[in-house]
Amino acid sequence: MADQAKNDTVSPAENRSTPILQKEVASQISPTPLPRKPKQDRPPDQDPGIWRMSRRSLLSVAGWMGFLGFIVVSTVGALRYMFPRVLFEPPTKFKAGFPQDFVIGEVSEKYKDEKRVWIVRQRDGFYALISICTHLGCTPRWLPGDDKFKCPCHGSGFYRSGVNFEGPAPRPLERASIALADDGQIEIDRSIKYLYEKNEWGRPGSFLPFIG
Amino acid sequence: MALMEKFKKSEFYKSIFRHSYQDTQRNRALQIVDNVFLHLHPVRVPRHATNIGFTWGMGGITFLLFLVLTITGVILMFYYRPTAQFAYEDMKYLMNDVPFGPLMRNMHRWAAHAMVLTVMLHMFRVFLTGSYKPPRQFNWMVGVILLVLTLLLSFSGYLLPWDQLAIWAVTVGTNMARATPLLGHEGPFGPELGMRINNDVRFVLLGGTEVGPPTLLRFYVGHCIFLPLIAAIFMAVHFWRVRKDGGISGPESRKNF
Ligand code: HEM
Ligand code: FES
Numbered sequence: 001m002a003d004q005a006k007n008d009t010v011s012p013a014e015n016r017s018t019p020i021l022q023k024e025v026a027s028q029i030s031p032t033p034l035p036r037k038p039k040q041d042r043p044p045d046q047d048p049g050i051w052r053m054s055r056r057s058l059l060s061v062a063g064w065m066g067f068l069g070f071i072v073v074s075t076v077g078a079l080r081y082m083f084p085r086v087l088f089e090p091p092t093k094f095k096a097g098f099p100q101d102f103v104i105g106e107v108s109e110k111y112k113d114e115k116r117v118w119i120v121r122q123r124d125g126f127y128a129l130i131s132i133c134t135h136l137g138c139t140p141r142w143l144p145g146d147d148k149f150k151c152p153c154h155g156s157g158f159y160r161s162g163v164n165f166e167g168p169a170p171r172p173l174e175r176a177s178i179a180l181a182d183d184g185q186i187e188i189d190r191s192i193k194y195l196y197e198k199n200e201w202g203r204p205g206s207f208l209p210f211i212g
Numbered sequence: 213m214a215l216m217e218k219f220k221k222s223e224f225y226k227s228i229f230r231h232s233y234q235d236t237q238r239n240r241a242l243q244i245v246d247n248v249f250l251h252l253h254p255v256r257v258p259r260h261a262t263n264i265g266f267t268w269g270m271g272g273i274t275f276l277l278f279l280v281l282t283i284t285g286v287i288l289m290f291y292y293r294p295t296a297q298f299a300y301e302d303m304k305y306l307m308n309d310v311p312f313g314p315l316m317r318n319m320h321r322w323a324a325h326a327m328v329l330t331v332m333l334h335m336f337r338v339f340l341t342g343s344y345k346p347p348r349q350f351n352w353m354v355g356v357i358l359l360v361l362t363l364l365l366s367f368s369g370y371l372l373p374w375d376q377l378a379i380w381a382v383t384v385g386t387n388m389a390r391a392t393p394l395l396g397h398e399g400p401f402g403p404e405l406g407m408r409i410n411n412d413v414r415f416v417l418l419g420g421t422e423v424g425p426p427t428l429l430r431f432y433v434g435h436c437i438f439l440p441l442i443a444a445i446f447m448a449v450h451f452w453r454v455r456k457d458g459g460i461s462g463p464e465s466r467k468n469f
Contacts, residue, residue: 082416089420136384153380 090115092191098184099126099210107142107160117176117188118142118149120160126208128176128188129162135169149173163196172196178208254455260462266341267460270334274362275447277327281365282440284320292372294432296425299374324366331362343461351453354446361443368435374428382431383423389414 053061094115102108102121111117116139118129129149133140138153148165149158156167163172177192186208194206201207219225231243241255260266291310292302306313335355338344344352371382389412390398396414397407409421419426454460 082419083411084419084426087410087420088426089422089424137387138380138383153384 093187093189095181095183095185095187096128097186099180099186099212102126107144109142111188112139112142115188115190117190119178119186119188123211125210126178126186127206128178130174130176130190130193132174133169134164134171134173135167140173175201175206177205179205180208180210252451254459258459258462261460263462266337266462268333268337270330270337274327274330274334277323277330278443278447280323281320281327284316284323285436285440287316288320289436294372294429296374296428299372299428303373303375324369327362328366331359335359341461347457348453348461351450351457354450354453358443358446358450361439361446365435365439365443368431368439371423371428371431372435379423382427386414386417386423386427389417 094111096111096119099121102119104121104123106121108119108121111119112131116131118131120127120129131139131149133151133153133156135151135154135156138151140149140151140156140158143150147160149160149162151157151167151169154168156164156169158164158169158173161172162175164170172195175194175196177189177194179187181187192205194200194203230246231239244250244253244255288306291306291313293299303317306317308314338352338355367382367385371378390396392399392402392413394401394405395407395412396402397409397412399407402412409415415421417427417430418424419430
């Protein structure tokens with residue numbers, strides 16, 4: 001079929017069953033005409049022979065696979081590149097001084113700037129509130145006169161306990177893990193959090209009992 | 213004058229300016245088509261397309277503002293260093309001591325605000341005139357991408373002064389990314405898929421777990437190189453598409469389709 005279609009386009013003079021040029025040239029060079037070798041990459045019509053695929057499509061597929069592989073590998077590599085392995089951020093665990101340094105009934109803002117926690121001293125102990133507004137992450141301010149935390153961004157207000165009572169914040173402030181270290185200092189780990197709405201505020205670590 | 217005439221006949225001049233001012237239809241068309249800058253315009257403009265009441269010229273004004281932003285932005289880059297140590301100081305320096313510094317920074321800032329406005333007005337007029345209808349659906353989608361790119365350019369630029377307003381605005385903005393479905397560590401199915409504060413989308417955006425020096429650098433590169441480049445490519449497609457869809461829509465062209 002393919003040959004038929006091709007022959008339609010050639011002029012009648014060239015329309016012969018054997019390519020005349022090849023035959024004539026061949027007979028001029030050697031006395032015995034060479035038999036026409038079957039081409040390896042193009043088996044007889046309809047018969048794929050041992051080749052499932054022509055050489056041309058094999059190379060094409062190999063080329064595309066190589067190209068796709070390159071794209072995939074470089075995309076994955078580029079994505080991974082954007083996730084830094086080392087962070088130059090303050091450590092989440094730190095020592096906050098001795099319990100005696102804090103005054104009963106006060107909210108200490110001593111570690112707010114650097115570590116973003118408030119340390120609240122009550123008669124029966126301590127808890128640490130993370131000073132990140134639960135609305136969208138600004139740093140609220142402790143207003144001792146009003147006895148509340150107030151966020152300057154959109155006006156959320158929180159009681160001393162950390163529970164929200166005004167503004168758009170949807171949930172109370174988070175508490176950080178607080179404990180006494182071996183040397184008697186208060187140790188706070190911001191990466192361990194206790195959430196009110198998950199009923200975690202009663203858990204050991206969310207509160208440091210201390211009388212003295 | 214004679215020298216000028218001679219120069220105009222030289223091969224050098226003719227190789228650059230290929231068409232005279234001859235007022236024939238053919239020559240005028242060639243002047244436009246053969247100029248890389250002018251060929252943004254169609255050779256012929258249908259009468260309705262020049263009606264400012266129809267387009268409000270909003271797309272064109274948006275593009276003009278983009279050009280203003282590109283030029284003033286490059287000028288600002290000569291003094292601004294995108295590190296936590298210098299960014300705020302350099303902004304202050306630009307505003308107080310660099311000759312024409314305040315002009316450049318204010319042009320950049322106002323043009324940025326204006327561009328957000330004009331791109332939205334442009335979208336609004338395209339909607340009002342029904343210009344999103346076939347065959348212009350594809351250009352509407354390209355437009356949506358341009359809108360998003362414009363907003364991202366605005367947002368990333370907002371951090372660069374590195375003052376309190378910038379840092380907290382971006383803190384608030386990127387905290388929303390925590391709630392991204394699947395990819396945010398506080399979003400639906402995020403934690404189930406292993407998202408944590410130090411491996412979700414927000415972390416990639418910030419280059420850390422909070423807005424810090426790596427965030428400034430990331431936003432700077434995005435703001436000055438990545439986003440404008442992508443936006444320029446999409447604008448080229450956008451303008452090309454306007455022409456391929458038969459020019460500005462209007463009563464005339466609508467009859468033809
Ligand atoms: C960077 C932002 C953009 C630029 C620079 C821009 C530029 C342009 C320009 C110069 C035109 C020619 C007509 C005119 O001036 O009104 C145009 C047409 C058009 N734009 Fe935009 N555009 C932007 C964003 C958008 C957006 C956000 C949309 C909608 C989602 C949009 C949809 C369209 C459509 C559908 C047309 C064809 C309108 C017609 O043929 O009447 N473009 N744009
Ligand atoms: S971030 Fe505190 S009220 Fe919005």
